[in-house]
Amino acid sequence: MTPIVSVKDAVKNYNLGKVVVPALRGVTLDVVSGDFISIAGPSGSGKTTLLNLIGCVDTPTSGSVEVAGQDTRGLSERELTRLRLNTIGFIFQSFNLVSVLSVLQNVELPLLLQRTLSAGERKQRVLGLLDRVGIREYATHRPSELSGGQRQRVAIARALVTKPQLVLADEPTANLDSVTGQHILDLMRELNRSEHTTFIFSTHDQKVMSYANSVVRLADGKLVDRVTPKEAGVSFAVVPS
């Protein structure tokens, strides 16, 4: 299978005033299409930075990141934005819904930015997706009227509404209780299987890692290894649901 994400020797340094903080010190990683992988590591290990590079939110200081066959280094700000819009879906740790829009409008937003579908097609797609994530009856509610799990379902629907090849999730269950978190992961896994969408999510939770096909472990900005969840959770009692 062809890799949808190809990271080669990616280095990312952040300038904090006079100090240069290295966030990634040369990471090489390939993710094949349809994969369901977890990036793990303690905080400060570079998980979010790696996700940002893969998500075209940032470009590497050196090395290269290819997403869906596009090298992000040569792209302008506008082109990166377009790449994100059409190829990538985002799920955030704290859901990041637009508070003043309804559930339906939140999910519809990326389609409106794309401007490819008619109003009818958009509505059909959004409602279908809300059905899939199980919150269709809340379509007209505001995010503030929903529970954390429901909100994350809205966020998942929003990430998937453009049928992206890749969905990135930054600690998607960190703000949820464990049962709800498991439901969310189940939903992601199911969508991965049915839609063949590639999922990459970061976590430091062993239980969450166990859902992944493989776990990419980072430490101090370097890739430590790429292992199976079982190998990663060797010191923990992993109980799949």
Next chain:
Amino acid sequence: MSGRMETVRVVALIAFRNLFASRLKTVIVGGIIFFGALIVVVGNSLLDSVDASMSRSVIGSVAGHIQVYNGKSKDPLEVMGSMSMGDPDISQLDDFAKVRESLLKVPNVKAVVPMGISGALVTSGNTIDLALEKLRGLVKKRDAAKDEAERTRAAALVAAEKGHVRQILSVLQGDLKNTTVLLDEKAVDKDDVAAINRAASDAFWAEFDQKPLDALEFLENRIAPLAADSDLLFLRYVGTDVQTFEKSFDRMKIVDGQTIPPGKRGFLFSKFVYEDQLKLKSARRLDLIKEGMEARGETIAKNLDLQRMVRENKAQVREVLLQLDAPKTAEFRGKLQKFLGATETDVSALLASFFATDDVNFAPRYDFFYKELAPALELYRVRIGDVLTIKAFTRSGYVQSVNVPVYGTFQFQGLEKSTLAGGLNIMDLVSFRDLYGFLTGERLAEINALRATSGAKDISRENAEAELFGSKPVDDTAAAKATAGKGKGTTKGTTEKAGPRHITATATPGVLPPGGSDLGGPLTDKLRRDEARGRVFDSAEVRQGVVLNAAVILKDPKKIPQTMVAIEAQGKADGLPLKAISWQKASGIVGQFIFMARAVLYVAILIIFMIALVIINNALVMATLERVKEIGTLRAIGAQRRFILGMLVIEALVVGLIFGGAGAVVGAGVVKIVGRIGIPATSDIWFFFFSGPRLHPFLGTSNIVFAFLLVLLVSAFSSFYPAWLAMRVTPRQAMAEDE
């Protein structure tokens, strides 16, 4: 395409929802914009209305659109009450006809009105003088009576007038007594006391019938100066061609009497001056109290000014008293006793208690005064029809006097009560030239006639020696005929009659009337009065002489600056030193007012909008900072920067449009309502600015458009910085977790 519309819709939706979500902030920001727009609309409308009404009054009364005067003048021209005392130093324009011709060549000029503004002191009649004059006339009439019936009638009138004079004398006696009590024996001249006592004695009046003229002389020379009730009046007047003036200035309206007939000497009092300066003071005060109570809703109980006027009316009954002869005194006593229900017999005390008005009894007393008392009184010191003698210092410094009949009173609508502009009276141009010391055609003819009779010759400097020591005889009769003929050639109709008369009538001071006429003093006086009434000048003479300035009325008033340039250029081409100034400048401090007020308003608006800018900017920055995560998320999921920019700009514009629009609409409503009710002018100065008793502000569409644009501009400006901040938000900031 529909996709783009959809995007705009969603951007607007987010913007609206955000505004609604942060209601308090929106209301505060919106409130400032609302207030700003309101101020702009109301303030500008008020100023525009004042500007319009004031300019209408100023342009339509004396100033015209443009004033033209001699560019060599030392002082700037000020047609409406200047701040400095005395007249500004304006050089004359020698020939108005030429000036007029030159000005009329400028395409935009519709009419040209000749003018000269100056002022003079006038002594208005002294009651005792008038009474004595009347008495003298009656005595003469009695002595000249042809039959017995006429003599009896005249004798009765003499007796009545004698009563009046005696009444005045008793008032004077009372005055002297008061002075002695209040001040000091020494403050009163013993001779004066003796003189008055003599005049008041029965013996004096017994003697009067034998030698009336001697007695009258004593009264006129010795007593009249002691009754110092005459006032020196300072009259400002504009000398002009009254017919052209009336046609050109639509604001001028005759109130009493009639206008000065064409070609005649004459004087028109400003109604304001006539009421304020010439009316019987007690009556004037009653009018003012009534006006204060009715027009401004003041009460005697509370208003200090009204109280002062009531006190003055109580204390100063002398002016009324002096006018009362014996029958009138009796009449007043009876009427006042009945009206007041009093038993007091002293009319002075009765009048004092009558004038002690309060809020309750004022209205009936006012009516009683005008219905019952006023008909017996001379309400104005100068009546319409009287001949006014005006004395003025000419430019060269000698005193010149002119007799002008008072034809009536006029007012400039809108400036009726303004001391600034309402103080200007109107005089015919010929009399003005006489007073100003110009050599008028009439005077020139007169001098020529004098020269002819006296044999004086016109000698030029070069020929002086030859002329003096004789070489060639000069035919001066021919010269005199030539000038006389010239004079006749330019005059028409009635001039034939008036021609010979003017030589004797308008005697230049210091020069004896020629022809050795035996005209006595009073008779000359009578003739002078007749001359003042009868003499007719033709329009050519009125036009051809000297003027100080000219008002120019334009066809298109919007082109004032261009026309001013054209006028000066035309003047140069015609060799005339013309200087043109706009009506604002010509009206001096008055015209500057609007400019100043507008400057103040604009500064205020500027400050308000600067504050608005800062507050709105601050609020939007806060809003942006609060929404960094949301903006980052939108950027992460694929929103371009311009989407974010659009969102913020729409937010600012929506607030600006809704609240600014509401402010403009409410402002417009306020202007409309106030326009219907009107703002009352509470004092003379406001009366002037409002050009009437009430200002009815109107709404200019330009003001609403201006307010709207200003609000949009402010909204746009204030969203620049926050928008820039928002555009710098990166998608990475969506990931950041607030711990």
